[in-house]
Amino acid sequence: xxxxxxxxxxxxxxxxxxxxxxxxxxxxxxxxxxxxxxxxxxxxxxxxxxxxxxxxxxxxxxxxxxxxxxxxxxxxxxxxxxxxxxxxxxxxxxxxxxxxxxxxxxxxxxxxxxxxxxxxxxxxxxxxxxxxxxxxxxxxxxxxxxxxxxxxxxxxxxxxxxxxxxxxxxxxxxxxxxxxxxxxxxxxxxxxxxxxxxxxxxxxxxxxxxxxxxxxxxxxxxxxxxxxxxxxxxxxxxxxxxxxxxxxxxxxxxxxxxxxxxxxxxxxxxxxxxxxxxxxxxxxxxxxxxxxxxxxxxxxxxxxxxxxxxxxxxxxxxxxxxxxxxxxxxxxxxxxxxxxxxxxxxxxxxxxxxxxxxxxxxxxxxxxxxxxxxxxxxxxxxxxxxxxxxxxxxxxxxxxxxxxxxxxxxxxxxxxxxxxxxxxxxxxxxxxxxxxxxxxxxxxxxxxxxxxxxxxxxxxxxxxxxxxxxxxxxxxxxxxxxxxxxxxxxxxxxxxxxxxxxxxxxxxxxxxxxxxxxxxxxxxxxxxxxxxxxxxxxxxxxxxxxxxxxxxxxxxxxxxxxxxxxxxxxxxxxxxxxxxxxxxxxxxxxxxxxxxxxxxxxxxxxxxxxxxxxxxxxxxxxxxxxxxxxxxxxxxxxxxxxxxxxxxxxxxxxxxxxxxxxxxxxxxxxxxxxxxxxxxxxxxxxxxxxxxxxxxxxxxxxxxxxxxxxxxxxxxxxxxxxxxxxxxxxxxxxxxxxxxxxxxxxxxxxxxxxxxxxxxxxxxxxxxxxxxxxxxxxxxxxxxxxxxxxxxxxxxxxxxxxxxxxxxxxxxxxxxxxxxxxx
DNA sequence: GTACACTACATACC
DNA sequence: ACTGGTATGTAGTGTAC
Numbered sequence: 111x112x113x114x115x116x117x118x119x120x121x122x123x124x125x126x127x128x129x130x131x132x133x134x135x136x137x138x139x140x141x142x143x144x145x146x147x148x149x150x151x152x153x154x155x156x157x158x159x160x161x162x163x164x165x166x167x168x169x170x171x172x173x174x175x176x177x178x179x180x181x182x183x184x185x186x187x188x189x190x191x192x193x194x195x196x197x198x199x200x201x202x203x204x205x206x207x208x209x210x211x212x213x214x215x216x217x218x219x220x221x222x223x224x225x226x227x228x229x230x231x232x233x234x235x236x237x238x239x240x241x242x243x244x245x246x247x248x249x250x251x252x253x254x255x256x257x258x259x260x261x262x263x264x265x266x267x268x269x270x271x272x273x274x275x276x277x278x279x280x281x282x283x284x285x286x287x288x289x290x291x292x293x294x295x296x297x298x299x300x301x302x303x304x305x306x307x308x309x310x311x312x313x314x315x316x317x318x319x320x321x322x323x324x325x326x327x328x329x330x331x332x333x334x335x336x337x338x339x340x341x342x343x344x345x346x347x348x349x350x351x352x353x354x355x356x357x358x359x360x361x362x363x364x365x366x367x368x369x370x371x372x373x374x375x376x377x378x379x380x381x382x383x384x385x386x387x388x389x390x391x392x393x394x395x396x397x398x399x400x401x402x403x404x405x406x407x408x409x410x411x412x413x414x415x416x417x418x419x420x421x422x423x424x425x426x427x428x429x430x431x432x433x434x435x436x437x438x439x440x441x442x443x444x445x446x447x448x449x450x451x452x453x454x455x456x457x458x459x460x461x462x463x464x465x466x467x468x469x470x471x472x473x474x475x476x477x478x479x480x481x482x483x484x485x486x487x488x489x490x491x492x493x494x495x496x497x498x499x500x501x502x503x504x505x506x507x508x509x510x511x512x513x514x515x516x517x518x519x520x521x522x523x524x525x526x527x528x529x530x531x532x533x534x535x536x537x538x539x540x541x542x543x544x545x546x547x548x549x550x551x552x553x554x555x556x557x558x559x560x561x562x563x564x565x566x567x568x569x570x571x572x573x574x575x576x577x578x579x580x581x582x583x584x585x586x587x588x589x590x591x592x593x594x595x596x597x598x599x600x601x602x603x604x605x606x607x608x609x610x611x612x613x614x615x616x617x618x619x620x621x622x623x624x625x626x627x628x629x630x631x632x633x634x635x636x637x638x639x640x641x642x643x644x645x646x647x648x649x650x651x652x653x654x655x656x657x658x659x660x661x662x663x664x665x666x667x668x669x670x671x672x673x674x675x676x677x678x679x680x681x682x683x684x685x686x687x688x689x690x691x692x693x694x695x696x697x698x699x700x701x702x703x704x705x706x707x708x709x710x711x712x713x714x715x716x717x718x719x720x721x722x723x724x725x726x727x728x729x730x731x732x733x734x735x736x737x738x739x740x741x742x743x744x745x746x747x748x749x750x751x752x753x754x755x756x757x758x759x760x761x762x763x764x765x766x767x768x769x770x771x772x773x774x775x776x777x778x779x780x781x782x783x784x785x786x787x788x789x790x791x792x793x794x795x796x797x798x799x800x801x802x803x804x805x806x807x808x809x810x811x812x813x814x815x816x817x818x819x820x821x822x823x824x825x826x827x828x829x830x831x832x833x834x835x836x837x838x839x840x841x842x843x844x845x846x847x848x849x850x851x852x853x854x855x856x857x858x859x860x861x862x863x864x865x866x867x868x869x870x871x872x873x874x875x876x877x878x879x880x881x882x883x884x885x886x887x888x889x890x891x892x893x894x895x896x897x898x899x900x901x902x903x904x905x906x907x908x909x910x911x912x913x914x915x916x917x918x919x920x921x922x923x924x925x926x927x928x929x930x931x932x933x
Numbered sequence: 934g935t936a937c938a939c940t941a942c943a944t945a946c947c
Numbered sequence: 948a949c950t951g952g953t954a955t956g957t958a959g960t961g962t963a964c
Contacts (some may be wrong), residue, residue, distance in 0.1 A: 647950090743956065751953075772943095834942075
């Protein structure tokens with residue numbers, strides 16, 4: 111039998127003590143297939159140098175005779191082979207040790223206490239990763255697979271008949287095809303409940319959305335909507351949910367935060383109702399793995415929690431203030447959640463149920479659309495990094511980098527380094543190293559500004575200077591370069607290491623696909639370019655990350671040190687060419703062009719580029735018409751990481767200002783934004799001042815919408831772990847008392863009310879703590895005019911006006927008058 | 934009772 | 948704990964006077 115097959119979900123199972131893969135995917139005629147395959151299980155013992163043949167032979171015999179007793183199976187070494195390999199760039203002799211079951215790797219490795227062995231490696235790589243590396247059956251690539259079909263056979267304990275698949279094939283020969291097209295069958299789901307604590311309340315309804323498929327299952331109220339189906343009780347509804355999933359037979363079942371909420375809730379309610387949530391294609395229920403975050407896996411179907419992928423891969427590039435389904439959908443899809451004000455089901459009026467159903471359905475619609483939108487990225491990440499979708503959607507950025515590395519080490523004949531275990535503590539306690547250089551700006555309004563930036567600066571430094579674990583030396587060697595790290599010196603050899611070479615490849619691929627995208631504007635090259643960009647950006651942090659297999663703090667420190675050196679040298683060159691530099695942060699430099707033509711600036715850029723080492727490259731970011739840098743509030747010098755620019759097309763670029771900070775009230779943010787806009791577009795501060803005065807007037811006259819006064823602060827840890835109680839912690843406590851859901855990561859929303867008379871001093875000043883006057887959005891109380899003027903509006907605009915030496919007295923006057931009036 | 938230094942915390946920049 | 952360091956700024960905390 112021969113089929114064309116695309117692997118989607120990978121699982122393993124044991125049969126007669128051996129490990130087998132159970133790979134679920136699709137055939138080209140859209141049938142669901144399962145491939146059974148296996149691969150050799152082994153790890154490496156790297157031998158000490160200068161062993162003679164006899165010693166090696168003797169060691170081999172000793173290793174091959176290892177037998178361990180375990181309850182479930184016999185543990186033994188099957189055979190060994192001697193290989194010439196590389197480890198961290200050095201040639202080594204290594205013994206390949208074959209065993210029966212990968213779960214014994216650790217145990218056997220622990221038993222190899224022989225003096226001839228220097229190191230043991232690759233016993234800590236999980237079986238699925240190993241299989242993909244070994245057999246090259248990469249996720250989401252098409253293959254021609256020949257093998258025996260298992261038709262109700264007893265093979266592998268009758269696995270064929272226990273799976274809901276169209277065919278089951280024992281793989282014999284695997285050949286990669288070059289087709290890359292694939293559209294998965296996606297089913298999105300979402301639940302609504304009365305209580306937020308997992309399993310505490312009943313599940314009122316479940317929505318399901320697929321292609322031409324929309325359903326809301328409930329057991330509450332009948333509905334006029336045709337997509338609503340009513341069942342007699344919660345249990346029947348849960349069973350119908352399982353049936354619908356089975357019938358739809360999706361490749362992907364996707365939720366938004368479903369690892370943390372929907373799936374655990376469904377499990378809890380299924381248990382309570384004595385029914386089995388048999389979503390797996392083998393009839394099994396979701397399996398949860400513990401970690402800091404709950405993760406749930408469904409056999410044969412990829413359970414995606416799209417929120418997790420968005421958080422790791424998308425969030426650094428999103429503008430959204432939260433990663434809620436609503437915020438992310440409005441940014442990525444231009445579509446919002448339906449409106450529904452949450453209330454307990456007992457309080458929902460008859461006619462209101464329909465909008466609740468609509469709301470529930472819309473959540474699944476958005477989740478479905480988001481998944482469709484993000485699919486090219488998910489697929490390309492999975493292909494490039496070589497990990498199954500399930501892992502791709504949940505792994506951290508450092509894991510992505512590491513998996514990509516592991517996937518590319520074969521051509522270097524490298525044995526893979528181990529994960530740190532005992533080393534972690536020591537690595538964490540290591541002193542931090544010096545990072546980026548940030549230029550101290552002079553406050554002021556500037557015209558005709560140019561921004562240069564280094565392309566993938568840290569990546570290009572790592573590549574150009576060969577900075578990595580395998581190329582690092584703690585003492586000078588014949589050809590090494592020396593980097594000074596605050597007194598300590600680090601050395602890096604010239605011979606190219608695999609890490610910088612692989613990174614160079616990543617950067618080149620990024621360039622290639624970016625170019626390709628600019629020509630074709632297709633999703634595939636966009637997703638590829640994006641994936642390589644993210645990998646390049648995370649590679650520097652990876653080498654400084656304590657959990658990395660290829661951790662080398664000196665390499666990370668040297669990267670930062672060399673980046674500082676080159677940005678400072680470049681600043682000097684620019685100034686020598688007669689352009690005043692006004693600001694610089696890490697990899698960017700801004701300079702004043704004044705009246706000199708752009709052509710000259712570009713010539714300077716070219717000249718600088720000729721002198722830069724290796725693949726380092728300075729690029730033109732943009733020309734700006736005008737820009738403003740302000741004073742630090744606690745000092746009389748320029749603030750770093752805070753500026754606003756307007757380019758020649760009139761587009762604003764605002765960095766660091768309150769405008770872009772979510773923990774300031776909208777009124778302050780919008781006012782500041784307007785002020786910056788007036789100043790930058792027209793270079794006119796008068797209008798801006800008038801605008802602010804008007805806002806002040808509105809505040810004093812209590813004409814401001816309460817919603818614009820809400821301060822939003824995120825709760826970052828459990829309430830009782832806070833050492834100091836800031837207003838948002840007080841609010842969190844109050845919400846909890848009121849029985850409202852409070853969880854880590856949530857945004858606490860509050861406003862500040864007027865002080866009572868006892869909260870005032872004789873002179874009329876407010877005493878006491880702000881948190882005592884913090885109120886929930888719908889709590890009573892008049893907003894405190896004084897607070898919003900002095901703690902929100904004025905701080906946001908004060909040092910902008912200061913740039914113009916504009917006496918803020920005018921504004922201050924307002925402030926004083928208010929105080930007098932208040933008194 | 935208040936002024937001040939210091940700490941805790943959140944958030945942004947690159 | 949789940950890439951790195953640099954930086955600003957508010958509100959609370961503790962202490963001296």
